[in-house]
Each structure stands twice: as C-alpha cells, then as structure tokens.
Amino acid sequence: MIKFILNNTEVSTDQHPGTAVLDFIRYRQNLTGTKIGCREGDCGACTVLVGELTNGDIRYRSMTSCLMPLANANGKHIVTVEGINGDGLNPVQQAMYDESATQCGFCTPGFVMSMVGFSLQHEITNAPKEAVDSVDGNICRCTGYKSIQRAATRVGELVSTRKSDPVAFAIEQKFVPEYFASIPSRLKALSDNLSAVKNIEVADYRVGGGTDLYVQKHEAMSHAKLDFFFDNPAMKGIRIEGNRCILGASTTVTDLVESKEFRKLFPDFEIYYKLVSSTPIRNMATIAGNIVNASPIGDFTAFFLALNASVLLTDDKSSREIELRKFYLGYKKLDKRPEEYIKTISFEIPSKHTRFNFEKVSKRTNLDIASVNTAIRLDITEGIISNAGVSAGGIGPIPTYLFKASEYLNGKKVSLELLPELISIVQSEIAPISDARGTEEYKRLLLSQLLKAHFLVLFPELDEAKILTI
Ligand SMILES: Cc1cc2nc3c(=O)[nH]c(=O)nc-3n(C[C@H](O)[C@H](O)[C@H](O)COP(=O)(O)OP(=O)(O)OC[C@H]3O[C@@H](n4cnc5c(N)ncnc54)[C@H](O)[C@@H]3O)c2cc1C
C-alpha cells in the first residue's frame, strides 16, 4: 500500500506503483488543475511540489508528475495547484494576473507551482533572478515570456524580504495555506507505519527518478514489474572516505547542488549544472540513471568519466568495482549482468593541484540534451601535467573517455603548443555521425572549439587571442 499526503488529505492506494503520479491525481483524484502537455518532462504543465522530511526538516521540490512513479510519492507530501489555493489569489497568482502573464492558461498551473516551489526553497541568494530561474522547466506558447518573467521577478522580490523559516514565511505571505504548518508532524506520523514499495522479486525495470524510463517506456511502466531505487536509503548520500568521494547511486543532480562537500570540490559547479535539463528534472534525475541510460551525450556521464570515476556493481550476493571508462562496451551495451545494479559511484577527490572543467553545447540553454559535451581533469605540479582525464559525448556510440588524448597530456608541460596536437589526436579518436543534432563535420568542429574553451578556462595565464586562432 502506498501512502502519502495529497494536498491536505492522507491517501492510501493499492494502484500499481509504476502509475504516473499525473494519472493518479487527474484520473483517480479528479484534480484536473494539473495539466497534461508533452508527457516527456519538457513542458512543465504537469508540475507538482513534492515535500519530504529530511532529519525532521521539510523540503519542497518541483517535479514533473508525468515522469514520477507513484512509488516515489510514498511517505511524502504531494501538492497540486488545488492544494495551494486559499482565500483569493496567492502572491504568485496575483503577480501572474497583474503582469498579464496568462493567456490561454494551459501552462499557468505549472508556472504557478514552480514559483510557489521557489518560495519554499531554503537557500536563496539572489531571489529575483532565482525566481525567474525556477521556471526553467516550464514552456508557454502564448505569452512570449516577458510578462511571466516580470511576474517571477515580483515573486522573487517578495521572497527576498524573508527573514523566517521558508514554510512559516510562505504561510504568512499566503503563498500556501495554513495546513502546510501541520505537514511535518503528519508526515512523521505517516512514516511510522510506512512500508517500502517493492513491486516484485525480479524486475523488468529498476527505477531511479524515472526521467529516462517514463519518456522511453511510458506505456509499460504502469503494469511492468518494477524495483524502486529513488528512496532506497542504502543508495542515498554523499560522503568522503579517505581520498575518495562516494555518491549513493540514487543521488540526484539537486543533491549534488545542495551538498556543501561536493560543491567545495567543484567551485564552478553552478556553471555546469545550469547547463543540464531544468529544475524539476534535476530534482528527479539520478546519477546512476544517467550512467546506466548510457546515452552518448549524458552530461554527468561525461563529467564523471573525466574524473576516472568507478561504479560499484552488486547483485546483492557479490559486488565488483569497475572503472566507468571501461563500463561502456558499445551502443547502450554495458559491462553489467542483468541482475547487477549500481550501488555507489566514487572518484578520487580533486587535489589543490587539480584543474577541472565541463563544457556543453546544445540547441537550447535549458531542457536540452547536448550536441557535444566534454570534461577535462588535469593534475598539475610545477607546470607539468602529472595525470590527465579527458572525456566527450556526442562524438561516437558511447560516452567516451578519450584514452589517447589523456595519455598524450600526461607528463607534458602546460603550454599553448599542446593544443594543436591535442586537437589532432582527439579528431583521430572520435567517430561522430550526422544526425538531428548536427553533421559529423559540425560535431568535430564543436569538440575542437570546446577543447579550446577548456584551455581558456583552465589556463587564464595563456594568451587568449592565440588560443582562439589555433
Ligand atoms: C526534459 C528532460 C531533459 C533532460 N535533460 C538532460 C540533460 O540536459 N543532460 C542529461 O545528461 N540528461 C538529460 N535528461 C535525461 C535524464 O534526466 C538523465 O539521464 C537522468 O540522470 C536519468 O536518471 P533517472 O534516475 O531519472 O533515470 P531512470 O529513468 O529512473 O533510469 C534510467 C536507466 O537507469 C537504470 N537505473 C537507474 N538507477 C540504476 C541503478 N542504481 N543501477 C542500475 N540501473 C539503474 C534504469 O533501470 C534505466 O535503465 C533529460 C531528461 C528529460 C526528461
């Protein structure tokens, strides 16, 4: 039995745990304010908030309910647009109305939920800008966005006056109704008689956040045999052990963003993660899901390949560790037996001598997969590269660790002269194909340009003009 609080009501259901939350709330609960647009995580019309207790503290995150299995709602607070209505319009709805930010209205509940989610967000530094960023997963066909941007900025200005706890402030300012104050204690009571959702012994699919599976196998998910990893405590958490950083397989992109330990290792992480999907997808997407999906353009796959990360595989009886760079055998073919799954991902902590960079080019800034991506890690002592790792995606059938390029850089003195040879080696090592994301020539050119971008970012001491003319 799956149990959760839906708006202000506790719900128990024996519906198939793979049912999309969107279908449950619309067709079983008749809450039709949540809209169905693309069913692919792209439009944001189905956005709901998901509240979860962590160490007694409640956190709300926006998620696309079309990609979320009911099992991942177990023990949580699911909020639809009906659940935020109190007396009159709340400050988000009022700002949308005042700024004429709604026309046909189909997208409006999704935008409103994303902004209410922002008002409940814990860490806030530049609220007006971050409020606009919070709707990066919502698409509108009518307004042209400027009016929505103005509405979001107004919401951000109000949130920037916050001095108290996020939920208390959101209640005080009528972003959410008063019943939100009772949710932490109700979730705590619920957690005491909650059972983990396991659909079966031998799964057709193992589900993390569902952001790949529900796009690719939408029809199958509501009746397949499923095993759910997203809330498995053994697969959560980010920890440092000795000189390694270890991520639970179900660590989400947002978990990385919110981890002080992880952010300390990658000071420019904010630049990288903003290039990946959108806020609601980052709230759901797990790192193991990105790795096992084996998309040749997976962003975090490229990121962890350059770090020469390893994955710990287990079948619950025995375990083995394998380097990520040896994990991909061919297009969507992995060195993994069907009964094995990833338990953790680990990598050596970058030292003070390490320089790291990630680059991605896609057609749109948000909600788009890469045409080409690449990451580089260089350990440099007294101007000499002692250990290099270079990866790239979109340039062949698998996410690629560039063995020859990495080997070439080892032992070399950092200089401008490395770049032409590096580009030439990389060009001999890749095999892009022409497809919807660009021709072979374009992708080759892109990767060469991105290698120059790595040098521009990592070596500001080198002559920028000369790098650009190589
Ligand atoms: C709108 C949208 C935008 C996106 N943008 C990007 C983007 O910019 N960059 C990018 O890289 N990706 C993007 N993605 C793809 C997706 O979000 C990522 O690949 C994500 O990391 C997948 O994780 P998940 O937990 O949601 O995977 P799921 O869908 O749950 O699973 C994906 C695969 O991994 C397997 N799996 C999951 N966990 C484990 C485990 N522990 N062990 C073994 N197998 C496991 C599943 O069985 C399945 O085969 C986007 C997706 C959407 C819908």
Ligand code: FES
């Ligand atoms: S229906 Fe479009 S994101 Fe869910």
Ligand code: FES
């Ligand atoms: S108002 Fe029509 S899609 Fe946004």
